[in-house]
Amino acid sequence: MRKLNAAFVPGLVLLLVSLLTWGYQLKSGLIVTGMRNPFSWGLYIATFAFFVGIAAGGLIVSSSVYLFNLEQLKPFTRIASLSAFASIMAAAVIILPDLGRVDRIYNLLLHPNFRSPLIWDVIVVSAYTVLTFLSVYLQLLPDWKKEGRGFLNGWTRKLTQEEVESIAARWSRRVAVVGLPVAILIHTITALIFATQASRGWWYTAVLPPDFIAVAVASGTALVLVIALLITGKEEFGRYAGAFDTLARITAGALAVHFFFVAMDLLIHWWWGGPEALAVLSLVFNRYAPLYLVEIVLPAFVMIYFFTGKARRSPGNLLWGCFLLFTGVFAHRLMLMFPAFNQYPLSLSLPGMEVESWHYPVAIGGFKAGAPVFAGSWPYVPTLLEVAVDLLPFGLALLIITLMVGSYNFLPEKR
Amino acid sequence: MKLGMVIDLDRCIGCRTCVVACKGHNSQPPGTWWNRVFTPGSKEHQIPLAKDGEAQMYFLPVSCQMCENAPCEKVCPVGATYTDEQGRVLVDYERCIGCRYCMVACPYGVRQFNWEDARKAKEKAGYMPGYDYGYPFEHRDKRGRLVYTPDRPKGVVEKCTFCVQYTDQGDPPICVQACPARARFFGDLDDPRSEVSRLVRQRQALRLKEELGTKPKVFYLPPTGPRK
Numbered sequence: 001m002r003k004l005n006a007a008f009v010p011g012l013v014l015l016l017v018s019l020l021t022w023g024y025q026l027k028s029g030l031i032v033t034g035m036r037n038p039f040s041w042g043l044y045i046a047t048f049a050f051f052v053g054i055a056a057g058g059l060i061v062s063s064s065v066y067l068f069n070l071e072q073l074k075p076f077t078r079i080a081s082l083s084a085f086a087s088i089m090a091a092a093v094i095i096l097p098d099l100g101r102v103d104r105i106y107n108l109l110l111h112p113n114f115r116s117p118l119i120w121d122v123i124v125v126s127a128y129t130v131l132t133f134l135s136v137y138l139q140l141l142p143d144w145k146k147e148g149r150g151f152l153n154g155w156t157r158k159l160t161q162e163e164v165e166s167i168a169a170r171w172s173r174r175v176a177v178v179g180l181p182v183a184i185l186i187h188t189i190t191a192l193i194f195a196t197q198a199s200r201g202w203w204y205t206a207v208l209p210p211d212f213i214a215v216a217v218a219s220g221t222a223l224v225l226v227i228a229l230l231i232t233g234k235e236e237f238g239r240y241a242g243a244f245d246t247l248a249r250i251t252a253g254a255l256a257v258h259f260f261f262v263a264m265d266l267l268i269h270w271w272w273g274g275p276e277a278l279a280v281l282s283l284v285f286n287r288y289a290p291l292y293l294v295e296i297v298l299p300a301f302v303m304i305y306f307f308t309g310k311a312r313r314s315p316g317n318l319l320w321g322c323f324l325l326f327t328g329v330f331a332h333r334l335m336l337m338f339p340a341f342n343q344y345p346l347s348l349s350l351p352g353m354e355v356e357s358w359h360y361p362v363a364i365g366g367f368k369a370g371a372p373v374f375a376g377s378w379p380y381v382p383t384l385l386e387v388a389v390d391l392l393p394f395g396l397a398l399l400i401i402t403l404m405v406g407s408y409n410f411l412p413e414k415r
Numbered sequence: 416m417k418l419g420m421v422i423d424l425d426r427c428i429g430c431r432t433c434v435v436a437c438k439g440h441n442s443q444p445p446g447t448w449w450n451r452v453f454t455p456g457s458k459e460h461q462i463p464l465a466k467d468g469e470a471q472m473y474f475l476p477v478s479c480q481m482c483e484n485a486p487c488e489k490v491c492p493v494g495a496t497y498t499d500e501q502g503r504v505l506v507d508y509e510r511c512i513g514c515r516y517c518m519v520a521c522p523y524g525v526r527q528f529n530w531e532d533a534r535k536a537k538e539k540a541g542y543m544p545g546y547d548y549g550y551p552f553e554h555r556d557k558r559g560r561l562v563y564t565p566d567r568p569k570g571v572v573e574k575c576t577f578c579v580q581y582t583d584q585g586d587p588p589i590c591v592q593a594c595p596a597r598a599r600f601f602g603d604l605d606d607p608r609s610e611v612s613r614l615v616r617q618r619q620a621l622r623l624k625e626e627l628g629t630k631p632k633v634f635y636l637p638p639t640g641p642r643k
Contacts, residue, residue: 029531029569030513037527040518100513100528100570107493107512118492118516198627199486199522355456355464360477362524366531367445367540374451 008402014395021388022097030100033386037365039341039378043390044098046333049190049212051091051393052125053329054223056187056216058084059132061224061247063180066173072242078139078410079231080224084183085132086400087223090393092125097389117193124186131179138175140408141168150408187212194336202280202340205268211261218254218299219329221247222322227401229315231411237315245312251325252306255299262296275356276343283339295335298328342377417502418577419604419632420591421614422476425639426598429454429461429474433590433599437478440578440589442549442565444533445540449525449575450478450590473638478590479504479525479575480623480631487517487526496572499556502604502632503577507560511571518572522624526574533567554580577601604632 025032035042062080065073073080096102112119137152144150145164156164191212194203225247232240266284269277284292302325311317359376367373382390404410429452437443437450455475456464463472485504488496495510496517518526538544547565554563556579563580567573578588586592587601602609607616611634614620620634 029529031531036530037518038524040515040528098514100515100572101511101568102513104493104510104512107495107510111493111495111510113489113491113494115489116492116516118490118514122492193516197486197490197520199520358456360455360475360524361451361453363446363448363451363527365446365528367536369541373446373448374453 005402005406007398008406011395011398011402014391015399016395018389018392018395021385022392025097025385025389026102031366032383034381034383035386036375036378036380038362038375039337039380041098041337041341042380043334043382043386044094046330046337047094047390047393048091048098049336050219050330050333051087051094051397052186052190053212053216053333054220055084055087055091055128055132056183056213056220058082058087058220058224059128059135059176059179059183060217061221061250062135063176063183066176067180070246072246075240075411076224076228076243076247078136078412079228081132081135081139082401082404082410083223083227084220085129085136086397086404087220088125088129088132088186089400090397092129093396094390094393097392117189117196120189121186121193124182124189128179128182128186131175131182135172135175135179136404138168138172143409143412183216184213187216194340200340201269201276201343203336205265207261207265211258211265214254214258214261215329215332218251218258219325221250221254222325225251225318226322227405228411229319231405234315241313244315244318248306248312248318248321251322252303255303255306255325259300259303280339280343283342284335287342288335288338291331291335291338295328295331298324298331302328338380341380416500416606417604417632418582419481419502419602419611419615419634420577420588421600421611421620421634421636423598423600423614423636424473424475425636426596427452427474427476428596428598430595431460432593432595433476436589436593437575437578439548440550441563441576442533442547442567443527443573444529444536444567445542446536447527447529447573449527449573450476452476475635476590477523477525477623478633479577480523480629480633481577483630483632484628486520486522486629490516490520492516501582503579503582504574505556505560505562505576505579506571506573507562508564508568508571508573509561513570513572515572522627522629526572528572529567529569532569550580552580554583 033042058080061073062077064070065077099105108119108122140150141153141156142161142165144153145156145161188209191209195205195208198204225244228240237244269281302321305311305321311321361374361376363373364375364378431452434448434450434452438448441449443449452460452474454460454462454472457472463470481502481504485498488498488504492514493510493512495507496504497507498504515528518528549565550563551565553561556562562576582588591599591601600611600614602611604612604615606612614636615634618636621637622631622634
C-alpha cells in the first residue's frame with residue numbers, strides 16, 4: 001500500500017537538481033541550452049506537451065466514472081484525480097524555465113492578448129489546476145472529517161459526517177461534469193498553439209487537436225494505471241483486476257485512434273507531393289527516423305500487447321507496458337519539434353525564380369570563433385544542463401504524488 | 416501613414432553594406448543580424464549556381480517584412496509585439512517575457528532572441544572592453560514603450576524596426592541610406608504619390624510568401640535582366 005513512499009527521496013533529489021541548474025540558467029541566459037534562433041523551442045516545450053497530455057487523461061478517467069457509470073473504475077477515481085493534479089502542476093512549472101524573462105510573468109495578467117493561443121492555454125491550464133485540486137480535495141473531505149485532519153476544511157467542523165459526505169459526493173459530481181470538457185480543452189488548446197501556425201507545415205493540420213486528445217487519453221490512463229498498481233501492489237491486484245483490465249483497454253483503444261490520425265496525417269502530407277510537404281516527410285523518415293521509430297514502434301507494441309488478455313492479467317506486464325508507452329509518447333512530443341523547425345519554412349525566393357531545397361539562412365544568435373553565424377537548419381540536441389533543468393516537472397509530480405499518497409487514503413475500500 | 420519599403424533586385428549587387436550598417440547602427444550583439452543578404456540556391460553568398468546549363472545568380476535581402484497580418488503580433492501573449500500608427504511592427508523590450516512564440520510563428524526567420532547578456536556576449540566574442548557601437552540613446556514610442564536600446568536586455572526577442580529611432584525623425588532607415596546601389600526605396604504606402612507607392616503600382620512588385628496572406632509592407636522588384 002505504501003510502496004510509493006520510496007519514491008519520495010528521488011523526487012526530492014530531482015527537484016533540487018533541477019532548481020539548482022535552473023538558477024544557473026537564470027544567471028547565464030538560455031544560451032546554456034541547445035536552442036538557438038533557428039530552433040527556438042525544444043525539450044522544455046516538448047515536456048510541457050507531455051505533461052499536459054497525461055494530465056488531461058487523469059480527469060477524463062475520473063469523470064467518465066460519473067458520467068458514463070463505469071462502476072469498475074470507481075475505486076480509482078481518487079488516484080486519477082491526483083495524477084491529473086500532479087501532472088498539470090508539472091506541466092505548468094516547466095513553462096517557467098523556458099521563459100527568457102520569467103520575472104515578467106505577471107504581464108500575462110496585466111496585458112493579455114486574447115488572440116494568442118498561449119493566453120487561451122494559460123486560462124484553461126489555470127482552470128484545470130483549480131478543478132483537479134477541487135476534485136482531489138472533495139474526495140478526501142469525508143476521510144478528513146472522520147479522522148479529524150486535513151487542510152482548508154475548517155468549514156466542515158460544524159457539519160455531521162453524513163452532511164460532509166453528501167456535500168462531497170454532490171460537488172465531486174459537479175466538478176467531474178465540468179472537468180471533462182476542460183480536460184479535453186486543455187489538450188485541444190495546447191495543440192492549437194502549434195496547429196495555428198501556417199509557417200510550420202508539420203503542425204499546420206486540423207488533425208493535431210484530436211490526435212493530442214487520443215494521446216492524452218492513452219498516456220493519462222496509463223499513468224493512473226501505474227499509480228494504482230504501485231498502491232495496490234501485486235497482493236491486491238486480483239481484487240481490482242476488473243478495473244485494471246478496463247484501464248488497459250482504454251489505453252489500447254486510444255492508441256488505435258491515435259495511429260489512425262497519424263496515418264491520415266502522413267498520407268495527406270505525402271499524397272499531393274508539394275516540395276515543402278515532402279521535405280517534412282524526408283526529415284521524419286530519414287534524418288529523424290530513429291526517434292520516429294521509437295515513437296511508432298513502442299506505442300504500437302503496447303497497443304497490441306494491451307489488446308491481448310495475457311498482458312492485462314499480469315501487474316508486471318502492465319507496468320512495463322506503461323513505461324514503454326511513456327517513452328514512446330515522450331519521443332512523440334520531441335518529434336513535434338524536429339521536423340517543424342528543420343523543414344524549409346524559409347525557402348524564400350521570388351515567384352518564377354524558385355530554388356529547391358534551399359533554406360534562407362538565419363542568424364544563430366550566438367558567436368563562437370570558427371563556427372558559422374548563419375544556419376539553414378539547426379541540429380538541436382538538448383544540453384546536459386537543459387536535461388537537468390527538465391527534471392523539474394518530474395521531481396514535482398513525484399513529490400506531490402508520494403506526499404499525498406503517503407498522507408491520505410487514495411484507495412478507499414469497496415462498499 | 417503606412418511606412419513601406421521597395422527593394423529593386425536589378426540594382427542589388429549583394430555587397431551587404433546594408434547588413435553591416437544595420438548591425439552597427441542598431442547595436443546588434445554578436446551572432447544577431449536583423450538584416451541578411453544571400454544568394455538564393457547557392458551554398459555560399461556571391462557564388463553563382465548552375466541552372467539549365469547556365470550560371471545564374473541574384474541576391475535577396477531579407478529583414479522584417481513588416482506584415483499587415485503579422486503572425487508574430489497575433490501570437491504574442493502579452494502584446495509586447497505591436498503595430499504602431501505608422502505601420503511599423505515593433506517589440507517592447509520592457510514587456511516581452513521571452514516565450515519565443517513569435518519566432519515560431521514568423522515565416523521569414525527575422526526574429527532573434529537574446530540568449531545571453533549582450534555585454535557578456537561582446538566580451539566573449541573578443542570585443543575591446545568598453546567598445547560600444549550604434550545609436551547610443553534609448554528610444555521610446557509616444558506612449559513611452561521602449562522600442563530601442565543599445566543595451567539589449569537578456570531574454571527578450573528583437574528584430575528590425577525600420578530604424579524607428581531614425582524614421583521617427585523623418586529620416587529613412589539606415590539600410591536605405593547606406594545602399595551604394597540605391598536599390599532600396601522607403602516611404603508612405605498610403606500616399607499614392609510617394610515613390611514606393613508608384614513603384615508598387617507601376618512595376619511588377621512581389622512579396623515573399625504571398626501565399627501565407629501575411630501581407631508584408633516590404634516589396635521586391637524582381638530582376639528583369641538576364642541573371643548571369
